């Protein structure tokens with residue numbers, strides 16, 4: 034095995050072991066059923082013991098200095114247990130926006146806290162849809178006269194919006210999009226949880242009324258473009274992980290559940306579903322890792338590939354999650370069984386940052402179709 | 403079938419010498435130079451001439467030492483390491499030279515290399531590589547397709563010593579390129595019918611031998627992709643058996659290293675080209691302004707990319723761990739579905755114009771999409787149906803239990 038392949042394998046194993054120990058699917062269930070969106074102790078340990086929060090943060094800000102390839106592997110593993118916590122919002126969305134921005138001061142202010150597990154964050158761009166689309170920003174920002182800014186507007190579908198210590202929000206300054214940092218407890222900020230499908234990923238509606246903010250000095254449109262691609266690729270990795278875990282559940286059950294005197298997995302209808310879903314899983318995983326590798330290299334094909342991965346992985350995960358329930362029969366329809374968590378995560382992440390049709394349109398644009 | 407002869411030695415430019423000295427890039431350029439300068443020339447339109455032209459090209463390739471990338475050098479192959487096989491396949495695809503005739507090289511040649519006697523290897527594999535003979539597959543029978551172990555073509559031993567033969571009786575069907583066959587590689591029954599796969603023997607049969615009748619079968623597209631083969635008291639020397647009597651079944655799935663995987667990037671590249679041509683056609687006809695058509699084309703575009711990533715994963719798996727991993731088991735499902743859906747979409751997209759056959763001058767692009775729509779039906783039937791393939795993935799990759807109502811494997 035090449036050096037890089039070996040290191041990735043090790044990262045995968047370390048992450049998987051940590052999750053098996055502290056954040057398995059049962060832990061996800063425990064957290065969610067207790068009405069929380071995160072187990073803070075585990076979040077802390079994740080930073081202190083295996084440093085996942087800092088994996089793709091440059092060393093100068095306290096991170097491990099790795100990139101999208103490694104972060105993708107971590108997201109895939111977190112996806113397997115439907116990890117309920119602020120990882121995606123903090124590490125993929127907020128931290129990667131700060132890494133992509135060329136504002137060293139902002140990076141120094143926030144990234145070390147994220148790396149240590151002391152600070153959580155999120156990113157809010159499109160006001161109405163949750164997409165990371167700088168064209169869909171309506172919130173506005175005005176200077177407060179003392180070097181700071183004030184934001185007015187609202188953002189829907191903000192991931193971990195109620196709990197994030199730092200909210201990075203896009204807002205218009207004289208028609209141009211800018212990026213702003215807002216404290217979670219800032220004056221003039223209202224945060225309301227949004228009742229929605231996926232209990233393992235909290236969403237919120239944020240309202241800004243002349244809310245004090247600090248501007249991240251950068252080309253916000255370019256930064257958001259980069260983050261959009263990273264989110265697409267890493268969400269696809271997460272989806273591939275969730276899909277793989279759901280397929281494993283289905284296959285394991287099909288081996289032991291007996292009807293008509295034989296394991297249901299010996300029935301062809303079940304076999305064929307599983308075989309087709311294996312194609313879904315393998316292709317999702319390969320597409321997500323291809324996108325991550327291209328993003329790491331800043332390859333010109335990276336954006337297109339990220340959207341291709343997203344367009345495939347979202348529906349693929351949903352197909353697997355649905356078949357998992359089907360293969361489980363009645364028990365798969367119960368609240369007690371974990372299968373519904375996978376379906377809810379799958380459907381929610383399929384549409385959250387842009388639908389498959391949206392990503393296909395983007396592929397068509399970028400491929401010149 | 404040719405009689406046993408002295409092995410032919412690749413004459414010029416033996417790649418084995420160069421292998422260690424030259425870099426991958428140098429290898430690529432050397433091969434490319436050969437494929438361009440020594441290329442086969444323009445493709446004849448007449449089908450008969452085209453066969454002769456294809457044979458001449460493969461003879462040329464063999465004589466120059468560029469045939470059989472994964473085959474051992476002792477039988478005239480190149481014995482390339484896997485990474486070079488990938489390069490080889492890329493260059494072959496790039497040069498658009500004609501592919502091999504018959505199905506022997508991909509299927510029976512690895513079996514002979516692994517289980518054949520020295521004489522069999524030297525005679526048969528070289529003859530196939532050099533296209534002195536076209537080899538075709540006689541496995542399927544009218545009553546035995548997916549359930550191949552139920553086959554009924556019998557082989558009965560007669561005579562003794564040097565003159566001992568198998569007398570073969572039965573019928574084979576769906577024999578691809580059957581009308582071109584010089585040699586048939588067949589599965590025949592030497593045990594009882596009930597013995598199923600335990601009573602099957604692997605025999606090589608001269609297609610020109612008395613008692614062999616090959617009749618073309620017209621396929622749904624009007625061509626003659628395959629044929630039917632009647633075997634009436636055909637006398638086959640016992641020396642034409644591969645492996646032991648009644649142990650032919652175990653030889654059926656022999657593959658040689660990962661030759662197929664080495665070509666998987668090409669498959670993806672080929673579909674890339676086909677899709678690009680369809681997109682261009684859609685654009686020329688102003689159809690991409692229709693959002694539904696655009697959405698579909700983007701979906702195909704994404705799937706072609708995924709095929710490439712899957713191929714990359716398979717190849718990386720072999721290079722890094724020596725095994726291609728689960729992606730390789732499912733990638734064919736992806737390709738076959740894609741091929742069928744793409745062509746059907748093209749026909750739909752063209753509307754009634756898509757229905758015009760190549761017999762008319764009004765046909766769009768010589769009706770390639772329409773023929774593709776028809777021909778691609780075979781993608782999920784030939785070489786094992788998609789259903790059987792899913793069974794295999796489920797049982798061998800996912801380890802789901804065997805169906806107890808089915809005979810044991």
Ligand SMILES: Cc1cc2nc3c(=O)[nH]c(=O)nc-3n(C[C@H](O)[C@H](O)[C@H](O)COP(=O)(O)OP(=O)(O)OC[C@H]3O[C@@H](n4cnc5c(N)ncnc54)[C@H](O)[C@@H]3O)c2cc1C
Pocket residue numbers: 301505538539540541542543544546547548549575576577578579627628780783784785786787788789790793
């Ligand atoms: C273009 C083409 C070229 C071919 N070339 C060759 C060749 O060169 N040499 C050769 O020997 N053969 C060749 N074949 C034959 C091919 O291998 C068989 O057609 C194939 O194995 C299916 O067998 P069958 O046609 O008898 O269909 P059947 O086995 O009768 O299958 C009919 C249908 O039943 C389904 N079915 C059967 N068993 C099961 C099961 N257990 N579970 C679920 N579904 C099942 C099949 O999937 C299929 O849908 C070729 C076929 C085609 C179309």
